[in-house]
Amino acid sequence: MRIQETISKISFFNSLSDEQIDEMSSISNVINYPKDSILYYESDSLNNLLFLVKGLIKIYKVDKFDNDIFLYHIYENSMISELISLRNDEIYCFSNAEFTEDSTILSIDFKKFQELFLSKNILTMDLMEILLEKTHQLQCIVNRELVFDATAKVAFMLNQDLEMFNKLKRQEVSFMLHIQPETLSRVLKRLVRNETIEIESGKVKIINKEELTSTFRGVGV
The missing domain is CATH 2.60.120.10 (Jelly Rolls)
Known part of the structure; x- marks a missing residue:
């Protein structure tokens, strides 16, 4: 090419x-x-x-x-x-x-x-837009690491990057979110009980997006 x-x-x-x-x-x-x-x-x-x-x-x-x-x-x-x-x-x-x-x-x-x-x-405004997006990304990382509890971390990733969540092994997701695999399992089960998500063949599907976002909305964002 x-x-x-x-x-x-x-x-x-x-x-x-x-x-x-x-x-x-x-x-x-x-x-x-x-x-x-x-x-x-x-x-x-x-x-x-x-x-x-x-x-x-x-x-x-x-x-x-x-x-x-x-x-x-x-x-x-x-x-x-x-x-x-x-x-x-x-x-x-x-x-x-x-x-x-x-x-x-x-x-x-x-x-x-x-x-x-x-x-x-030329491309100056386009570059500024990218830099602002990266600043927002940094704010999300700060929230994830310093503000969110385990439930908010999992809900935020499901909302923002469901495809990657389903692509990775649960242990890899736990590593990314800096929580224990057992904690991730408990959070997912809780979200299933609340009818926020469902899990079929190991893949998560969001069934109540509003309820999911309410889990982390207002917590440092």
Whole structure:
């Protein structure tokens, strides 16, 4: 697949003309990564703006006991990079990024992207929208880790990412939410008793979305 076609698949670049896509392709590369490989480590500095074209990435930190602390997933058609400035050429990494599936990324020279596009006010608003979404994502992580109890954590994930919940093993979900598997099981049984969800062949289906959202709504959000 040509780089131009890859760029066109990412919604962030939808407003670009064919000429601008050609210009973007001249400062970009497409890179494939196997499952379980590391994209970057916390405290690394990068010079490229990264987008996930295909696959799945786990973002996590490591505590002082060398335990992985899951933060969030990055899905295809999303920006990976965490920006704190549009003026600095380097992009600082605040966490670790690991591919959980065979994946493809688009890598763009950030300095040239600034010169050719942002300096001309091209894609500036689109980039600001992404950065605001990432800020909201961070707020959700703070709520999950510092405010929500186990029931609110499970309800929030079911509401926000039901497909991923059903895709993962229960032990993996427990790890992501930082709760015990037994606690997850109790919460799911309680939600079934309350007729908020139903579980068929191990898959969760939401049957009362309003009741589900009321479980975490108003708790730090």
